[in-house]
Amino acid sequence: MDWATIYADVQQNYLFYLSIPVVAAILGYVTKIAAVKMMFYPMKFVGIPPFFGWQGIVPRNALRMASIAVDTITTKLVSVNEVVSxxxxxxxGKELEGPAMEVIETIIREVMSKHQPRLWESLPNFAQKKLIDRVKKDVPGVIASVMEDIKGNIDEILDLKALVIRILMKDKHLLNRIFQEVGREEFKFFGVSGLYFGFMIGVVQMVLWVLLKEPWILPVFGFLVGFISDWIALNILFEPKKPIPFGSYTIQGLFLKRQQKVAADYAKIIARDILTPQTIIGEMVAGPLSERVQKMVDERVREMVDSKASIVKPFVVMAVGAESFQRMKQDTSEMLMARLADVIMHAETYVQTSLDIENVVGKKMQAMTPLEFEGLLRPVFKQEEWILIMTGAILGGLVGEGQLMVMIKLGII
Incomplete structure (x- = not known):
């Protein structure tokens, strides 16, 4: 084809030719947005299992993704001993003195009414109050003792890794949100980069088409737009790991360059949605390992009851019966255990301030090496990176084929 023919062809079809890089840019953007969406959605498998359909990479690999997040949290950011120390x-004990007093009074009345209703009702109000007040004096000490027992045996009581995995497996939307928040700016860049890379490749595609008019050019370049732009964008996010000075600029993977900001965002999610006072306290007193705490509470309650009975204990046992006396202590312990989480939550502000999870996690994340920090987000892409890239490439090829069909329809070729 001579230059005169090419010039005449361009004059006649210039609008269509100019649309080629524009379509390539749109294609690059759409394939990137599709890739990001495919990481997180749909939450459940849609299609014909096991092969024809899709489920978001993160929810489909929830256990693995949760384990990655947990390993980061429990090995690099927060230790069990650090949580309670x-x-x-x-x-x-002092923070809980008021609410604990109310609870113990209720427990005493319930236990006495259950096991010795006649004896309890026969006591005048001042006698009931005196008994309750004597027990109340020891309540702060009992709570402090139980907390010391818990701190001394925390590894047997609080499995931080199991707790976090259970939370994230139960709430996959939260798991999604962790990665979405951490990589918010990177995902935006991933989409916008498709416009630029797509347009640049589209310009080459347009020039080759004008010069060669080969039918394979459009679908092949459409495939390349999807493939190359995905591959380049992914690498720009994480490479190079270490900053490289370049004149007045510093070249580094975009995600790694945002380490300080990402650390702050990640720490907020951990402190406000995962390692909250409610979840930590709830795990200790009502989680899978809470039997150990029950034994501690039981021991301290028995000590308290026995100390209050002191020299009159034989007479108390004789009056109510040995078996009934033991059941009273057991019920007191169980009732206190059942209410312990609610009681401790009255000190939520103190617990939250003392643990200072957000500040601790944020500072440790900011001090991570680039390789460690990359591990926060890279697994989301790495898990099935080839699927995302090939999906973009195939979509690009199909759009290129569509462009070819339009040209044939319009009689351009």
Missing amino acids: KLDSERL
């Missing part, structure tokens, strides 16, 4: 047992 900051709690002052005596201070906590």
Whole structure:
């Protein structure tokens, strides 16, 4: 084809030719947005299992993704001992003195009414009050003692890794949100980069088409737009790992360059949605390992009841019966255990301030090496990176084929 023919062809079809890089840019953008959406949605498998359909990469690999997040949290950011060591047992006892007093009074009345209703009702109000007040005096000490027992045996009581995995497996939307928040700016760049890379490749595609008029050019370049732009964008996010000075600029993977900001965002999610006072306290007193705490509470309650009975204990046992006396202590312990989480939550502000999870996690994340920090987001892409890239490439090829069909329809070729 001579230059005169090419010039005449361009004059006649210039609008269509100019649309080629524009379509390539749109294609690059759409394939990137599709790739990002495919990472997180749909939450459940849509299609004909097991092969024909799709489920978001993160929800489909929820256990693995949760384990990655947990390994980061429990090995690099927060340790079990660090969580509880900051709690002052005596201070906590004083913080809980008011609500604990109310609870113990209710428990005493319930236990006495259940096991010795006649004896309890026969006591005048001042006698009931005196008994309750004697027990109340020891409540802050009992709570402080239980907390010391918990701190001394925390590894047997609080499995932080299991707790976080259970939370994230139960709430996959939260798991999605962790990665979405951490990579918010990177996902935006991933989409916008498709416009630029797509347009640049589209210009080459247009020039080759004008010169060669080969039918394979459009679908092949459409495939390349999807493939190359995905591959380049992914690498720009994470490479190079270490900053490289380049004149007045510093070249580094975009995600790694945002380490300080990402650390702050990640720490907020951990502190506000995962390692909250409610979840930590709830795990200790009502989680899978809470039997150990029950035994601690039981021991301290028995000590308290026996100390209050002291020299009159034989007479108390004789009056109510040995078996009934033991059941009373057991019921007191179980009732206190059942209400313990609610009681401790009255000190939520103190617990939250003392643990200071957000500040601790944020500072440790900011001090991570680039390789460690990359591990926060890279697994989302790495898990099935080839699927995302090939999906973009295939979509690009199909659009290129569509462009070819339009040209044939319009009689351009």
